[in-house]
Amino acid sequence: MAETRQWRLASRPSGEPTRENFELVTVARPTPGDGEVLVRTLYQSVDPYMRGRMRDADSYAEPWDVGEPMRAGVVGEVIESNDDGFESGDVVTGELPWAEHAVADGEELRRVDPDRGPISTALGVLGxxxxxxxxxxxxxxxxxxxxxxxxxxxxxxxxxxxxxxxxxxxxxxxxxxxxxxxxxxxxxxxxxxxxxxxxxxxxxxxxxxxxxxxxxxxxxxxxxxxxxxxxxxxxxxxxxxxxxxxxxxxxxxxxxxxxxxxxxxxxxxxxxxxxxxxDYEDRRSEALERLSTFIADDELRYRQHAVEGFENAPDAFMGLFEGENVGKQLVQVADRND
Amino acid sequence: MAETRQWRLASRPSGEPTRENFELVTVARPTPGDGEVLVRTLYQSVDPYMRGRMRDADSYAEPWDVGEPMRAGVVGEVIESNDDGFESGDVVTGELPWAEHAVADGEELRRVDPDRGPISTALGVLGxxxxxxxxxxxxxxxxxxxxxxxxxxxxxxxxxxxxxxxxxxxxxxxxxxxxxxxxxxxxxxxxxxxxxxxxxxxxxxxxxxxxxxxxxxxxxxxxxxxxxxxxxxxxxxxxxxxxxxxxxxxxxxxxxxxxxxxxxxxxxxxxxxxxxxxDYEDRRSEALERLSTFIADDELRYRQHAVEGFENAPDAFMGLFEGENVGKQLVQVADRND
Incomplete structure (x- = not known):
């Protein structure tokens, strides 16, 4: 049976998160149901807002449950689709579990156009x-x-x-x-x-x-x-x-x-x-168009840094609080051509 | 020579203002120049914002100078006018010194309509x-x-x-x-x-x-x-x-x-x-019309309390910080019919 790995919230941090707050588990790779899509994660985002979700308290984000996979912005490749809108090989983005593979409802995913620039920018300057x-x-x-x-x-x-x-x-x-x-x-x-x-x-x-x-x-x-x-x-x-x-x-x-x-x-x-x-979900395309145009005209520059390896996701996250990242911090989980 | 009394800032308070920060002085009653009006104070306002003006620091109000009369919203009676817009007996309001009599440029004064209600409301609900x-x-x-x-x-x-x-x-x-x-x-x-x-x-x-x-x-x-x-x-x-x-x-x-x-x-x-x-000076009449209508319809009620006697102005001011006032705190300096 095919397997995959997930990062789960092992415990809620007190103060700075530590490696002990995260647990790497191997589970059966999920299979997509009706209208669902199986996505192989290529890039995972780590963002400061996630610290709020590790907390069991009012925040603008729902708290994550201890023992459950955390969630992140992901850019991935469709490897199996039961949604007419997607087919194998499509590059998509959405909020998915911290996982090497995950199943999502097609409606939760957006297509990423690889011709627009590096697909990982869908988690950064174009995300x-x-x-x-x-x-x-x-x-x-x-x-x-x-x-x-x-x-x-x-x-x-x-x-x-x-x-x-x-x-x-x-x-x-x-x-x-x-x-x-x-x-x-x-x-x-x-x-x-x-x-x-x-x-x-x-x-x-x-x-x-x-x-x-x-x-x-x-x-x-x-x-x-x-x-x-x-x-x-x-x-x-x-x-x-x-x-x-x-x-x-x-x-x-x-x-x-x-x-x-x-x-x-x-x-x-x-x-x-x-x-x-x-709050601006319905005006997202306005932003992406303007930002893409600025990038194409070299009016807007960006940097991003991808830590390699899914196993390093917690370190990449914890590094945000040390100010390690210049520009967008990513985790490269897999290569598209692997 | 006619005299008048003024309250001057004797020293800047540290913490709660005390009676020692105020000095009552008797001076020659000023005479109005061209375009100026001599006003006899009937009511003087005391307001929390004045605490900021006692301080020698950035505030939204210019700091008062030590040794100079403090300033306040005043409702008074014109007793001599060199401005065509005002005549003796007119009730006016404006920002004037803490004083029993003061001279102001006619342009700094607004007429108060005594038929609209108690003239003192020009320092409170209609001020x-x-x-x-x-x-x-x-x-x-x-x-x-x-x-x-x-x-x-x-x-x-x-x-x-x-x-x-x-x-x-x-x-x-x-x-x-x-x-x-x-x-x-x-x-x-x-x-x-x-x-x-x-x-x-x-x-x-x-x-x-x-x-x-x-x-x-x-x-x-x-x-x-x-x-x-x-x-x-x-x-x-x-x-x-x-x-x-x-x-x-x-x-x-x-x-x-x-x-x-x-x-x-x-x-x-x-x-x-x-x-x-x-910031709303140019829309003042809009507010006064709405507020007057609400009062006439008994939709808006107010209370004000006048401490009697100019000599008690500092106490009335200091009482604001003790929360003594219900509604608007005033000082009645003179009676219109005196």
């Missing part, structure tokens, strides 16, 4: 992170020409796209990131006007203030915590804060505290708004 | 607090029928109007206040669906949650601090937070800290926005 950045910028942050836009985790999968979109809208863009390699990438390749390495800066508030002499009109926040504290006092009148992620807080074991921020909103009449990409 | 509540609700908070709306400092000058406007828009309204007298006023006279005495409640988060079984769609915040912390976890998807005031924090001597709040915005996609009434 959830890119679409998040697009709607976060266009619908929530709304940068205008001449605005100063700050993006935290600017070298991440979302932030790198968000910052470039702000630049394309005519704004001055400042990013924060955690290594000199990332800083160089932001300023030398992505066209950021300034970038701050928050790990090596003695005076983060001073560094942000210096990079933003005219204050901050848009803050696209992926991080929270001290970086956000540094940006907050600089918020201009009628500025916008798009809250996309708070990765600095996801591993907290107690309710994180920090400077109270609401009084500043009175003075600035700033608007602070959270965003979740799933 | 800055009422207009703030109106635009905060209609433009920022946008309650919809069936929404649950929470108002903090609900028995204050702004909160009492804000809560009733929410009720008039068909929402369920919950208020917080600091005395049983206020609670009774909110529920028995103003039509609030529930009200919580935050001073006598052992478990504020529990009490707010119990009063809001369907979560919170709108939070109109005048207070900040622990009351806001109690409301925050209840914010519903696409809820709105109008940040109007943070009186709980105005006397802080160190940067106040509290639970970090931005992660909740991702889950809820809540929008948090600060508001300042001066």
């Amino acid at each position: 959830m992170p890119g679409v998040t950045a697009y709607f976060g910028m266009t619908d929530v942050a709304e940068p205008k020409p001449g605005d100063t836009v700050v993006v935290s985790a600017a070298a991440g999968a979302v932030g790198s796209v968000a910052g470039q979109l702000a630049r394309l809208s005519g704004a001055r863009v400042v990013g924060t990131a955690g290594s000199d390699e990332k800083i160089d990438w932001l300023t030398d390749e992505l066209g950021f006007d300034a970038a701050i390495n928050y790990r090596t800066t003695d005076d983060l508030p001073g560094a942000v203030a210096e990079a933003c002499p005219d204050g901050v009109d848009v803050y696209f926040d992926n991080v929270g915590g001290p970086i956000t504290d540094a940006v907050w006092p600089l918020l201009n009148v009628r500025s916008r804060v798009a809250v996309c992620g708070q990765i600095a807080l996801y591993n907290a074991t107690e309710i994180p505290t920090g400077p109270r921020k609401l009084a500043k909103l009175i003075e600035s009449r700033a608007r602070v708004e959270g965003l979740l990409v799933r | 800055m607090p009422g207009v703030t509540a109106y635009f905060g609700m209609t433009d920022v908070a946008e309650p919809k029928p069936g929404d649950t709306v929470v108002v903090s400092a609900a028995a204050g000058a702004v909160g009492s109007v804000a809560g009733q406007l929410a009720r008039l828009s068909g929402a369920r309204v919950v208020g917080t206040a600091g005395s049983d007298e206020k609670i009774d006023w909110l529920t028995d006279e103003l039509g609030f669906d529930a009200a919580i005495n935050y001073r006598t409640t052992d478990d504020l988060p529990g009490a707010v949650a119990e009063a809001c079984p369907d979560g919170v769609d709108v939070y109109f915040d005048n207070v900040g601090g622990p009351i806001t912390d109690a409301v925050w976890p209840l914010l519903n998807v696409r809820s709105r937070v109008a940040v109007c005031g943070q009186i709980a924090l105005y006397n802080a001597t160190e940067i106040p800290t509290g639970p970090r709040k931005l992660a909740k915005l991702i889950e809820s996609r809540a929008r948090v926005e600060g508001l300042l009434v001066r």
Whole structure:
């Protein structure tokens, strides 16, 4: 009997996730029922939001059950289809288990066009992170020409796209990131006007203030915590804060505290708004078209890094919290031509 | 030579303002120049925002200078006019010094119609607090029928109007206040669906949650601090937070800290926005017309309390931070018929 491997949630982490929270199990390869498709995973995504699903608490994502496979964005190849919309060899994407093979309802899958670029981009710049950045910028942050836009985790999968979109809208863009390699990438390749390495800066508030002499009109926040504290006092009148992620807080074991921020909103009449990409599901194609065009015109650049081997998925995930990834972090589970 | 009295800022408070921060001085009564008007103060307003002006720091209001008269909303009587638009006996309102008499440019004054109701309401329900509540609700908070709306400092000058406007828009309204007298006023006279005495409640988060079984769609915040912390976890998807005031924090001597709040915005996609009434100056008459109509129809009720005697203005101001006022707090400086 054909087998496959899955990563299951072994236990809920307290603080930083550890290898012990994950369990690799070998199970019988599932067979697709009526309307279902068997997918062989080629690439699996790891994303910061998954930390919320490991927690047994209110989050924007349903918590995962202990003992069950975790779920992820996957790009895979159809190897058996009982859905008229798909046939063997099709490249598809969807939310599937952390598994080498998985069965999904055809309706949960979207086709990936291999002619559009590397298929793995369907998990990055042309997937959830890119679409998040697009709607976060266009619908929530709304940068205008001449605005100063700050993006935290600017070298991440979302932030790198968000910052470039702000630049394309005519704004001055400042990013924060955690290594000199990332800083160089932001300023030398992505066209950021300034970038701050928050790990090596003695005076983060001073560094942000210096990079933003005219204050901050848009803050696209992926991080929270001290970086956000540094940006907050600089918020201009009628500025916008798009809250996309708070990765600095996801591993907290107690309710994180920090400077109270609401009084500043009175003075600035700033608007602070959270965003979740799933609210924009019906406008997804708008985002993908714009992003594809920008990429084709070399207006938008991306980087992604694939850890090889399904067995390394937990390490790839845990690396997100160390800031290891430049651009999108993936796991390459299999080669399409294998 | 005719004299008048002024309250000047003697020193900047550290923490709660004290009587020593204020100095009562007698000076020559000013004479109006060209285009100017001499006003005899009848009522003077005291408002929480003034605490920000006592501070030598960034605030939405310019800081007052030590040694100079403080400024306030005033309703007064014209006793000498060099502006064609005003004549002796006119009742006017404007921002003037804390003084028994003051000179103002005619352009800084607005006429008050004594037939519209008590002239002192031009400092309350038909003045800055009422207009703030109106635009905060209609433009920022946008309650919809069936929404649950929470108002903090609900028995204050702004909160009492804000809560009733929410009720008039068909929402369920919950208020917080600091005395049983206020609670009774909110529920028995103003039509609030529930009200919580935050001073006598052992478990504020529990009490707010119990009063809001369907979560919170709108939070109109005048207070900040622990009351806001109690409301925050209840914010519903696409809820709105109008940040109007943070009186709980105005006397802080160190940067106040509290639970970090931005992660909740991702889950809820809540929008948090600060508001300042001066942004709505050109729509002021819209608000006054609506509010007057509601009052005439007994759909909107108000209370105000005037401390008598100009010499008591600092006490009236300091009382705001003790939550002494039910509705609008005024100082009656003179009687119109004196």
